[in-house]
Amino acid sequence: MSKTIHINQFINSNIKGFLFVGLIVFISFYLANIEAIYKTTHLAATAFAILLGAFLSPIFFRFEHTLNAGVNFSAKKLLRLGIVLYGFNVTFTELYSIGIYGIIISIIIICSVFFIAILAGVKIFGLDKETSILIGAGSAICGAAAVLAVESSLKSEPFKGIMAVGTVVVFGLLGMFLYPLAYYYGLIPNLDTNSVGIFMGATLHEVANVVGAAEMAKDLSQGEFTQNAANMAIILKMMRVIMLVPFLLLLTYFIAHDKNEKEIVDKKKIAIPYFAFGFLGVIILNTFLSDYKDSILLGISVESLLSFGKLLCSICIVFAMAALGLQINIKKFLGSGKSAFALAFLLWIVLIVGGYLLTLAFRDFI
Template sequence: MMNVKHIKSIVKSNTKGLVFTACIVVFSMYLSNIQSIKDATHLAATAFAIIIGVLLSPWFFKYQHTFQAGVHFSAKKLLRLGIVLYGFNITLTELLSVGFNGFILSTIVVSSIFITSVIVGTKIFRLDKETSMLVGAGSAICGAAAVLALESSLKSDPFKGILAVGTVVIFGLIFMFLCPFGFAFDLIPGFDQNAMGVYMGAILHEVANVAGAADMAKDMANFDQKAANIAIIIKMMRVILLVPFLLIVTYFVAKNQHSDHGKTAKTLTIPYFAFAFLGMIVFNTFLASRETFLGIDTNTIVSIGRNLCTICIVFAMAALGLQIDFKKFLKSGARVFGLALFLGIALLIGGYFLTLIFKGILW
């Protein structure tokens, strides 16, 4: 009986925020389907959702107590569900085509950006090591999810996590728009669509940023689904690296610090959705070899999965936009903002040359 009441409570607390976010999603998808608007802007529903979310963010914060639970659910749970369902767009053949070399590229990005963040953050921007580590984790691995996971492991001040999340959300969104525009207007020399896929997967902060940028690029330029898949695969390799990253960082932090105030280590946050994403790829590969599954046409199953994936990601993009509090961020996080900007530029420039180095190896 208590379980039923608990479920009802969860549904009730999320409903208003989900309905609010759903209104943005419906309007965004409506705008993206108007041909005249599509021809003029080349923006996908994901882009409209984030723009509308940002514009409505002051109103959201005014009534945050009413909508927060549902918006948070959209930004976290639906995003992860959307990424899992993205596996319907990828087969094992494509995943293996990126393979070990993609893993090496992802490892280089994660390790170099995180180490740079710790050194530059503490030496140049005079931030404490924990804040530098949080910003570095968010920039290097998978945005807000990495920040929150590392914050839990370090047992740091929650405000440090809020500042770090703010930076990776803002720069993730900026770069999400820069990448497809830069590719569409030939501002990135030496890149074909596959190179752009590798580049986006290697430098963008959030998984939703990669999915959104790929979606926009398909509408704006010669960027097909294969290139979009490469971007997501590279990004998901960075996400999967969160597991060993947390274990290694936590080990060294525990080794170098004394156990004071009687604190005990918290359970590490493992990104299980990344492994579910891999499982969905295996399932999609299985479906590709059959005409029916449980009496249902496999093309229908894949189509439904892809549509649900799109809806979930648009929900997540709208929710991320709503949660950007620019006033609080600019007031409290100038040095944190500076570090995130430095890391963003490092990702843009370093990622470009790293992609060129791997040209002929990954594709």
Template sequence: MNSLKTFFTHNIQGLLLVGGIVALSTYLSSIPAIHNTTHLAPTAIAILIGVCLSPLFFKYQQILGNGVHFSAKKLLKLGIILYGFFITFDELRNVGLLGLIAAFMVVISIFLISLFIGIKVLKLDKETSMLVGAGSAICGAAAILALESTLKSDSFKGMIAISCIVIFGLIGMFSYPIAFYSDLIPQLNENSMGFFMGATLHEVANVVGAAEIAKDMGGFSQEAANTAIIIKMIRVIMLVPFLFFMAFYATKHTQSTTKTIQIPYFAFLFLGAIMLHTFLSPYKATPILGTITIQSLISSLQFLSVLCIVAAMGALGLQIHFKKLIATSKSAFILAFILFGFLIFEGYFLSLLFQRFF
């Protein structure tokens, strides 16, 4: 009880702010005039509201920080885990091998390009180049924070890298669905567009947000959205061997032999949720308690997943500090921009290459 009381004492203000963003974004997205005009999902509206309120967050960061950070990290991971209840292994098998190949190619190429351009061309320090590269190639802020812990680098470098990644992740999240429906991404069907989203967007939340916006715009199926999230989660799982390799690198290049490896356990729990959903799918009509069926339980978990992801998107928007980013990290911003271009180029041709298998 004391630990629960302590948790609420330290997080309640930030959680209330994020909760307000969730409620407002959900309400706005339900208004027909707004929905039919913008086609924005609650996830997209939440992050826009968060960006607008970011000056308020930074003004009262000492009070709001804990709850907002909890929403951006913990609630996002919970939402991702529960998103597994939208997916079955039949869908995972359809893109598993292709996803693994694409994830490996994206992670290796983008990280190496980041090292070369960041260090040799832009004259950034090695750690910042690594952090921006990992965030672009693997899974955004989660990869940056995990690598920062492994390298024991300056936390300010991690903040710069995260700011850059958040901005370009948002740009991709909003622009991809618009570009797809405006025929600016030629020769891709909806499933290969899902593949493209999962292979190139930075954060898992960006992938989910882009897929939801595309679905709201019409003609983008849940199957295509599932393809996007599966490909992205395979990239997330690539963080595990990547961190082991970087821990070995850090041990060899520093005097300290003690390194903490931050393994993304939520990715494995996501797979566990898929396994459970696959097992339960044939029994959806089976009652559990009274009129409550397995299907109603799954639907509740899916709804909770969406709420958690909307909360995380709002929290991410609150943490964008544009003025500080522009003033202190121009080279890192340029590197993130270049890597985003490489992601689009590589992801597009991988999607074209694998399109015939969908």
């Protein structure tokens, strides 16, 4: 009886906020699936969700007492579920096809960009370490998904995560449009088509950015940029995505043992990101099931199950993005936004220049 009452209380306290976020999610998916809008903007539902959430944030703060529980549930619980389900987008087979040099490129990119983010963010741009870590993770690994995963581990204030996601969205979109144009006009010298694909995968922020850039490059070049090059771009990007697991574990370890961060550790009790193991487990499951796509399991095709996993992942991530957008505090965002975007711009330049030089150095091995 008490369990039933507890469940009813949970539903009643969360339902209004959850439905409010759900409305934003519905509109975001609707806009992202309008062909004319997609061809013009190449914006995914995640981008629409955060923009709509930020636009409607005054409503959230006005009715925060009523909406907060459901919005917080979407921003925290559904976020972690989305990160776990993100593993349905990756297989070890795909990662293996690009070889050890792809792993080396990914590790160098992630480590260099992340450490530059911390040093420059704190020393040059005057940002706090948490914000610098979030922007660095988003730029170095896999965009908004990395920001959200790290934010969940650090338990930082929501506006810091939303600033970091904002920078990822802006510079990821810029790269998505500029890379295909640079390829078309011959502004990426000394790299063949496949190497340009590696360059895209090594330096663009989001998986969606890589897919969008590759498709636009194919369209602009009328097939000169091949599907194989597009596949290499996506596979290398997936390598960066899977690096999220060891990154979260190492980040948690070093922060917990950093004497200079003792006050933060004592105050926030940084938790082990167990959802990272869930993410890795889903990658293993996806790798195994991908070899049996034509099989039937419990009356349902394996391919349908995998597609459902990807869809559920997208829904959870979009819910989290919308909820984080709603929690944006415009005054705080504007107060710190300039420094955050300045750091993100620096990291974007580091990604472009460093990624190009790395691709040039390894072009004969991949």
